[in-house]
Amino acid sequence: MSAFLRVTAVVLLSVGADTAGAHSPIEGIDGFYGGLLHPILVPAHALGLLALGLFIGQQDSRHRRGAAAMFAVALVVGLAAIVLAVGQTPAGEVLLADAAALGALVAIARPPPRPVGWLAAAVTGATIGLDSPPQVISMALGTITLIGTGLGACITLAIVVEVTSYLRRDWQQLGMRILGSWIAASAMLALAVRWAR
Amino acid sequence: MLRSKFMLQALLVLAAAVAAECPAFAHSGDGFSGGFTGGFAHPIFGPDHVIAMVAVGLWGAFLGAPAIWLLPIVFPLVMAFGGVLGILGVPLPGVETAIAISAVVLGLMVALAARPPLWVAAALVGGFAIFHGHAHGAELPAGANSVAFSAGFVVATGLLHLAGISFGLLARWPAGRLAVRAAGGAIALAGVAFLSGMR
Numbered sequence: 295m296s297a298f299l300r301v302t303a304v305v306l307l308s309v310g311a312d313t314a315g316a317h318s319p320i321e322g323i324d325g326f327y328g329g330l331l332h333p334i335l336v337p338a339h340a341l342g343l344l345a346l347g348l349f350i351g352q353q354d355s356r357h358r359r360g361a362a363a364m365f366a367v368a369l370v371v372g373l374a375a376i377v378l379a380v381g382q383t384p385a386g387e388v389l390l391a392d393a394a395a396l397g398a399l400v401a402i403a404r405p406p407p408r409p410v411g412w413l414a415a416a417v418t419g420a421t422i423g424l425d426s427p428p429q430v431i432s433m434a435l436g437t438i439t440l441i442g443t444g445l446g447a448c449i450t451l452a453i454v455v456e457v458t459s460y461l462r463r464d465w466q467q468l469g470m471r472i473l474g475s476w477i478a479a480s481a482m483l484a485l486a487v488r489w490a491r
Numbered sequence: 492m493l494r495s496k497f498m499l500q501a502l503l504v505l506a507a508a509v510a511a512e513c514p515a516f517a518h519s520g521d522g523f524s525g526g527f528t529g530g531f532a533h534p535i536f537g538p539d540h541v542i543a544m545v546a547v548g549l550w551g552a553f554l555g556a557p558a559i560w561l562l563p564i565v566f567p568l569v570m571a572f573g574g575v576l577g578i579l580g581v582p583l584p585g586v587e588t589a590i591a592i593s594a595v596v597l598g599l600m601v602a603l604a605a606r607p608p609l610w611v612a613a614a615l616v617g618g619f620a621i622f623h624g625h626a627h628g629a630e631l632p633a634g635a636n637s638v639a640f641s642a643g644f645v646v647a648t649g650l651l652h653l654a655g656i657s658f659g660l661l662a663r664w665p666a667g668r669l670a671v672r673a674a675g676g677a678i679a680l681a682g683v684a685f686l687s688g689m690r
Contacts, residue, residue, distance in 0.1 A: 337527075337638035390638070401564050468560050475564045476645045479571035483641035486578040487631060 325435055329442025332426055333450050338484065339422050342389045343450045345396035345477045346418045348470055350451075351458025353405055358455065360408065361415040368416040369447055372423015373440045385424035387488055392417045394481035400474025403467070422447050526636045530643025533627060534651065539590050539685045540623060544648055546597035546678045547616055548655020549671055553601060553662055558609055563652045565613065566620050567645050573621035574641075577628025586626050593619035594682025601659075601675025604668075623648075 323331060333339045350361045372385075396414055399406060428439035461470055534540045551562040576583060596615065599605075607615075627644060658674065661667030 337636060337642065341638055341642065398568070401568065471560075472563050472649065475567045476642070476649055479567035479574075479645045480638065480642040482568075482571040483574045483578065483628065483631075483644070484637040486575040486628070487637035487641070490578050490580070 324430070324439070326438045326442040329426075329428065329439035329444075330446040330449075332439075332443045333422060333447040336425075338386055338389055338393075339425065339447070340450075341477055341481060341484075342393040342396075342418050342422060343447060344454055345393040345400065345474070345481070346415055347451050347454025348400045348458050348474055348477075349396045349411065350415070351455045351461070352400060352403065352470065353411065355459070357405075357408060357411065358459075361411050362451070362455065364412045365415040365419040365451060366448055368419030369423045369444055370419075372420040373426065373444050375424055376427050376440060377437060380424065383424050385421040387485060388417065389421035389425060390481045390485040390488070392421065394478045394485065397474045397476070397478030397481060401471050401478060403471050403474075419447075527639040527643035529632065530640035530645075531647045533630070533640075533644050534647045537626075538681075539587075539594060540627070540648075541651060542678045542681050543590065543593045543597060543619065543623065544651035545655035545658070546594060546601055546675065548652040548657075549601045549659040549675060549678075550597055550612070550616075550655075551652070552656045552659020553604060553671065554606060554609070554612060558612060559656060561609070561613070562616065563649060563656070566616060566652065567649060569617045569620040570624035570627075570648065571645070573624025574628035574631075574644075575624075576621070577625040578631055580629075583622065583625045586622050586629075588686065589619065589622035590626060591682050591685035593622065594685060595679050596682075598675045598677070598679030598682055602672050602679055603675075604672060 333343060346361075346365065350358050353361070392414060396418070399414075405411065423444070426440065426443045428436045428443075430436045430439060458470065461467065534544070547562060547566060551559045573583075597619070600612075600615075631640065659671055662671045
């Protein structure tokens with residue numbers, strides 16, 4: 295299967311998976327594995343990871359590591375904040391706004407200054423972390439779930455970046471830009487729905 | 492050979508995505524209005540929207556590069572802006588009429604093989620995109636999963652463009668050109684029917 299189809303499959307299957315909805319537990323899967331699947335089963339998180347993965351994958355290979363590192367560090371900080379019982383945050387809305395901006399950057403295919411990319415990566419990581427409170431009773435199970443979430447988000451991002459980095463032909467680049475505009479449009483609409491509610 | 496293999500793989504991906512929807516749909520209890528499936532079905536079950544989106548693709552193919560690739564990138568973004576207006580309840584006059592007019596105008600552009608400057612085509616299509624987005628945004632069901640629904644809606648609209656572009660590529664051959672222009676004429680006539688209230 296070509297790399298473009300692999301990315302398309304990831305997009306369709308991940309945004310289509312609305313079972314998890316608004317952080318409802320995944321039936322039959324909890325703890326570490328529930329956390330592992332959480333980033334791809336929550337549509338907003340999957341959208342954010344896809345947008346960031348496409349964005350980083352579009353960059354020059356020298357610039358990828360910095361953005362990926364910023365994402366990982368911010369993700370750990372976000373998850374740690376959950377462990378420290380931080381209160382309600384607008385992380386879901388910020389994540390969607392970030393996904394819209396990243397999708398638009400992918401669509402225009404003009405990389406911004408490096409710090410802007412790093413900031414966007416950090417925002418994605420922190421908001422996914424903050425928006426992943428585990429629905430469990432015990433502290434130990436909650437921590438294990440959060441470790442799974444962190445790992446799942448990093449693995450998902452790494453896969454998208456890796457696949458995207460192989461898409462170098464003109465029509466593949468074009469496909470990525472179209473995907474970016476779809477992500478931006480979806481995130482804008484979803485954000486408006488949340489504001490309206 | 493390679494192309495048919497690619498098409499087969501693309502169909503398998505699409506089939507897997509649709510199949511993956513079924514258990515989620517049954518499990519979520521959102522009904523048909525919720526999630527990716529609901530969003531995907533929304534534009535497809537609006538015939539006025541379908542013909543206008545296909546016309547956009549046809550015209551893009553007729554205009555050639557860069558319109559053929561610029562269009563599927565710009566249209567969803569402008570449509571989303573219209574959708575945001577609709578969701579937030581910002582009134583826009585004559586939305587349904589504008590959608591019917593979009594089918595008439597875009598159909599005529601294809602039928603007449605019109606080749607205006609790119610900015611004129613972009614402004615025309617972008618203007619209509621706001622009305623299409625507004626209509627769908629205003630009709631978005633309250634109980635739907637917002638991200639999955641929006642993604643389904645945008646992907647379906649994008650695929651309608653791609654369907655139009657694919658058919659429009661037939662215009663490379665004389666007989667295909669005739670078929671594409673005839674399709675444009677049919678779309679314009681359907682738009683007139685929508686405009687006169689025949690649905």
